Structures are given as C-alpha cells and as structure tokens.
Amino acid sequence: MGLRLFTVAAMVLLLSAGHLQLSGAQVTCDPVQLSWCLQSIVSNMPPTAECCQKLKAQEPCLCRATSDPTFGGYMRLPGAGAVCAACNVTFPYCH
Numbered sequence: 001m002g003l004r005l006f007t008v009a010a011m012v013l014l015l016s017a018g019h020l021q022l023s024g025a026q027v028t029c030d031p032v033q034l035s036w037c038l039q040s041i042v043s044n045m046p047p048t049a050e051c052c053q054k055l056k057a058q059e060p061c062l063c064r065a066t067s068d069p070t071f072g073g074y075m076r077l078p079g080a081g082a083v084c085a086a087c088n089v090t091f092p093y094c095h
Helices: 001-017 029-044 049-057 061-065 077-084
Strands: none
Touching: 029 049, 029 061, 029 077, 049 061, 049 077
16 A cells, blocks of 8 residues: 555656646646546546546546656556546547
8 A cells, every 4th residue: 555655646746747738729738637546547446526527627638648658657557447437538549
C-alpha cells in the first residue's frame, strides 16, 4: 500500500508540469486531472465521482495522455480501460 501511495504522489508531482493547451478545441489538456483516477487504475477500485468528472473533461486529450512518457504507462494498464468503461468514457485507441 505504501508503494502505491508513493507512486500516486510521485505521479501528481511529475504531471504538474504537463499542462497543455489544444488550439481551437477549447479544451485544456491537463494530465494532472487524471491523477484523480490513478488509485482506481492501479488497484481496480471503482472510480469516484470526481475521477469520472475529470476523466470526461479530459476525454479529448486521452490519446495525448496515452503517449505521454510520464502518464502513458498508467493508461496502458488494464485498469485504465475498466475505469473508462465505469465512467462511460471511450477508451482511446490511438495510433
């Protein structure tokens, strides 16, 4: 449990520098917002309402998050697809 908490805390710190702006789409891509879902992704816990809200807001940015060197590893875990499904968010299949 301590390692998971450390991992989540480290991700929040590392992602805080990852603010990106999509031009024209009026969506601010902010991988830090996905940190609300990290515990659910890594531990197969049901996502919280806050997680789902943040995930829906970041849905247009999920392909970018999947290829992010810091956050992408979490998006490739099996739990990421389960969290997206539970939140009614389309899991990104990016090329």
